[in-house]
Amino acid sequence: MASENQWVIASALVASLFLSFGIARTKAGRDFAAILQNSGSWIVLLIPVAGLAIGLALHEEHFALMMLATVLIYALACIGLTIQFGYAGVINFAGIAFFGIGGYTAAVLGGMGLPSLLVLLAGGLVSAAIGCILILPVLRTKGHYAALITIAFVLLFRSFLEVNHTLGGPQGLRVESATIAGQSLFTGIRIGSFEASFYLNYVLLALVLLAIFFLMARFLEKSWIGINLDSMREDPVGAAVFGVNVAYWRIMSFVIGNVLIGIAGATFAMMQTFIAPSNFTFQQSLLMLAIVVLGGIGNLWAVIPAAILVVVVPEKLQAISEYRFLVFAILVVLVLRFRPNGLFPRSMRNFRKEVGQ
Amino acid sequence: MAILLEYLFNGALLGVIYALVAVGFTLFFGVLDVIKFSHGDVLTLGAYSGLAAFVSLELLGLDLPVVSLIFVLVVAMLVTGLAGIAIGQFFVVPMRGSPAFNILLMTLMIGTAIHECIRLFVPGGANPKAFPTLLPRTPIEIGGAYIRLDSLLLLVLGIGVIVVTNWMVRHTKLGLAIRAVAQDGDTAQIMGIPFRRVVLATFALGSMLAGVAGVMNGLYYSEINFNVGVLLGVIGFSSAVVGGLGSIWGAIIGGFSFAALQTVWVLFFPEMSGYRDVFAFTTIIVLMTIWPTGIIAERYSERV
Amino acid sequence: MSKLFSADNVSVRFGGLQALDKLSLDIDEGTIIGLIGPNGSGKTTFFNAVTGLCRTAGGQILVDGEDIAGLHPRHVYQRGVSRTFQRSRLCLSLSVFDNVVIGRQNALDLTLFGNLFRRGRFIESVRENHDRVRALLSTFSEPLAARTFDPLHTLSMIDRRRIEVCRALIANPRLLLLDEPSAGMTPDETHEFMSDILKVRGDHPRMSIIIIEHEMDVIQRVADRCVVLNFGKKVAEGTFDAVVADPWVQEAYLGSS
The missing domain is CATH 3.40.50.300 (P-loop containing nucleotide triphosphate hydrolases)
Structure with missing residues (x-):
């Protein structure tokens, strides 16, 4: 790709992002957000429809499709993080570690010839199970201390991978690509004259996963559980006095979140067909959190544009790719300082439609 | 026996560096109930500004070891102190009242910005840099063990700085104000203590300790890199937490405990020394499960 | 007695x-x-x-x-045993309904399956609980009962106290x-509140x-x-x-x- 071309695409991306942030603050933008928030479940179909349209349009572009799949996978992981601290207020700085656990599970189990969908599920479950080791300390401690435990865990995880030779040490492991219904996702789809990159397969897989879990997370938010999570996040003591089982919901949200992050990690590993400890640094964990914070803590829809911003822009705009951590660090600092609810703040849950008001 | 002594000595030196960082965390937490996670990267900044000071002395053609050392330390402390004040003034103090998570994440990101700036804008910043040898490396024999003179001096320097800090907090007017704010910020304000100034002074003081720790770390390993602060920050924070956030003695004990954990692991499993951080952090996590508020805080919770 | x-x-x-x-x-x-x-x-x-x-x-x-x-x-x-607090412990970012209904823990279906997969039943129970909350609120104030989905931070002090009492009362x-x-x-507000x-x-x-x-x-x-x-x-x-x-x-x- 010519460098001028790159600049055009990059500036178009940046412009459209800023435009959408701008629109989010206008009346029309708020109406649109209200539609996304209040419409029935069918609105979630927007994700696979739009994703499929973009995927088909780009069906020959390996790199662009890989970016698209990466965005979707990161969005899935960030929905897990949103459940954890957007809803339940459980701080998890070890997002990338659970993502990595999913990936390494896929590497180990995929090599044994298990069905790929089972491997994905196993990625989620193993990551949740290992997360359970952290639950006791996270529950016993509050705020800063819980944060420290997850930070210590992500550093520990990385050093563990670096020195553990069964898991490939610093060189990492090869991962079997997924095979679903006899069809290897490593070969692109061919129908007549239509030939697609194999990344399109992963775009489709990620779209399906994202749509399902997005819908589940939406239901979770708009449920008795969602109300419980919100109230214990805002005031754990007050919630306990009114009968909310705070410890139980902390555990549940941590586990559910880690399942999603683990599944995302397994998908990512299968797509890349290779993972190494250097993918799972503390910096990466911070980038994942940046997606959630920049979008708007607790706002599911905001995760998608924020994931595009964090994943695609630095890749497309090579001038800043070297500076990506710096740029996003500064962006997050500014957002937290001046607009702590994020660029697209979460809107309040209501049941107006359900009760016919 | 001799080897044991060497291990003990190196562990003590690491402990002093960790304790210096931990005391900073404890001071910030004391006055403002916040964790300023950029602390580790402020340390890196200190190390690099010390290096820059040395390089500029060299360019001027001055080669006086003692003067260089003092100049390097002063510059490092000046830069880190100012950085501490700036972070406090523009980011942490205005965020008082936000959720703890927001402040934690924000300061983490400030730290990231600092070390990314070093990586990107310092010539050759992405690679480890040699740190000058400013202290004589003569080996000294103590009971059959050989200990480098510079390490001994560093140990003395670190302990001295901690003692002076402790004395300042306990016996000076500033220390009194810091302790008053730590007890109850609002009341201290009513009693006429300039809250913001005390907080910023605390940030300066804590960050200067990080500056000293950064230079010490550079002198000890003869090398610095842009990433050193992340791990040292987490270690310092762990030490402060395990000791009991808010207590200076807790921070010191925590720092030495962490170094002891690492040293013990290397001592017993020399062929698996790569796992020393895994072991140390796992132990910290277990310790925190047993004592969620730290070892010291519960028993005699004397804050700062 | x-x-x-x-x-x-x-x-x-x-x-x-x-x-x-x-x-x-x-x-x-x-x-x-x-x-x-x-x-x-x-x-x-x-x-x-x-x-x-x-x-x-x-x-x-x-x-x-x-x-x-x-x-x-x-x-x-x-x-x-249920209580209110001297300094109100309501969730300011949530709606009136959410703040009150939280008190009905024992009557709500809190299973993951029920909340995620039986949406029809969930919506029915929302209606039922909404009726309860409204009825309880209207014993205090009719205008307040019409504002079940307003964010709590838009309410006056006395209305917040009423919400706290309602949250404490909803589980009888x-x-x-x-x-x-x-x-x-x-x-004046105190007087009104005592009548409540x-x-x-x-x-x-x-x-x-x-x-x-x-x-x-x-x-x-x-x-x-x-x-x-x-x-x-x-x-x-x-x-x-x-x-x-x-x-x-x-x-x-x-x-x-």
Whole structure:
């Protein structure tokens, strides 16, 4: 790709992002957000429809499709993080570690010839199970201390991978690509004259996963559980006095979140067909959190544009790719300082439609 | 026996560096109930500004070891102190009242910005840099063990700085104000203590300790890199937490405990020394499960 | 009338401070007790001890004969003890409905399966609970009942107090603890709010209430009996008039006024 071309695409991306942030603050933008928030479940179909349209349009572009799949996978992981601290207020700085656990599970189990969908599920479950080791300390401690435990865990995880030779040490492991219904996702789809990159397969897989879990997370938010999570996040003591089982919901949200992050990690590993400890640094964990914070803590829809911003822009705009951590660090600092609810703040849950008001 | 002594000595030196960082965390937490996670990267900044000071002395053609050392330390402390004040003034103090998570994440990101700036804008910043040898490396024999003179001096320097800090907090007017704010910020304000100034002074003081720790770390390993602060920050924070956030003695004990954990692991499993951080952090996590508020805080919770 | 609740020699200690010193207190079903005493006399500490927010250093707290001292706040709530806080502990970012309905923990379906996969049933239960919340709110104020999906931070002080009381009432508790409900209200609002309390009492004839209050006319108007605390000890007990006449109370609390 010519460098001028790159600049055009990059500036178009940046412009459209800023435009959408701008629109989010206008009346029309708020109406649109209200539609996304209040419409029935069918609105979630927007994700696979739009994703499929973009995927088909780009069906020959390996790199662009890989970016698209990466965005979707990161969005899935960030929905897990949103459940954890957007809803339940459980701080998890070890997002990338659970993502990595999913990936390494896929590497180990995929090599044994298990069905790929089972491997994905196993990625989620193993990551949740290992997360359970952290639950006791996270529950016993509050705020800063819980944060420290997850930070210590992500550093520990990385050093563990670096020195553990069964898991490939610093060189990492090869991962079997997924095979679903006899069809290897490593070969692109061919129908007549239509030939697609194999990344399109992963775009489709990620779209399906994202749509399902997005819908589940939406239901979770708009449920008795969602109300419980919100109230214990805002005031754990007050919630306990009114009968909310705070410890139980902390555990549940941590586990559910880690399942999603683990599944995302397994998908990512299968797509890349290779993972190494250097993918799972503390910096990466911070980038994942940046997606959630920049979008708007607790706002599911905001995760998608924020994931595009964090994943695609630095890749497309090579001038800043070297500076990506710096740029996003500064962006997050500014957002937290001046607009702590994020660029697209979460809107309040209501049941107006359900009760016919 | 001799080897044991060497291990003990190196562990003590690491402990002093960790304790210096931990005391900073404890001071910030004391006055403002916040964790300023950029602390580790402020340390890196200190190390690099010390290096820059040395390089500029060299360019001027001055080669006086003692003067260089003092100049390097002063510059490092000046830069880190100012950085501490700036972070406090523009980011942490205005965020008082936000959720703890927001402040934690924000300061983490400030730290990231600092070390990314070093990586990107310092010539050759992405690679480890040699740190000058400013202290004589003569080996000294103590009971059959050989200990480098510079390490001994560093140990003395670190302990001295901690003692002076402790004395300042306990016996000076500033220390009194810091302790008053730590007890109850609002009341201290009513009693006429300039809250913001005390907080910023605390940030300066804590960050200067990080500056000293950064230079010490550079002198000890003869090398610095842009990433050193992340791990040292987490270690310092762990030490402060395990000791009991808010207590200076807790921070010191925590720092030495962490170094002891690492040293013990290397001592017993020399062929698996790569796992020393895994072991140390796992132990910290277990310790925190047993004592969620730290070892010291519960028993005699004397804050700062 | 039967004895619903009794505290027997309850003590609470904070370090060297004896916040509650062998306090004993009984309530019959359907009565209102006014708990009075100067700041720091241990009134709120007593509420905290009952609701499991602070540890007791001795004594029993009996609800229907069962000792609830040392139980987790959640379990205390399940035994029918509910409260409000002096400084409101509502969730400002949530709607009125969310804030009130949280009190119905035991009646809500909290399974993952029920919430995620039986959406039809969930929506039905939303309707049912919404009707309940509205009905409860409208006993306090009709305009408030129409605002179930307004964010809480848009409400006035008195409406927030009402929400707190509604949240405490939604599960039909047997014992309601009101911690200085008039704090931060204008005299008119206080007056209105007391009428609400009396209305609540009329609607729940078997419920007992303990109310902490500094406004003496409030206590005079609503309380059947008063208990006076000072330095964590009970210094007087009886009808409002008897308590006010007590020389101990004159000295310890009411002063010369």
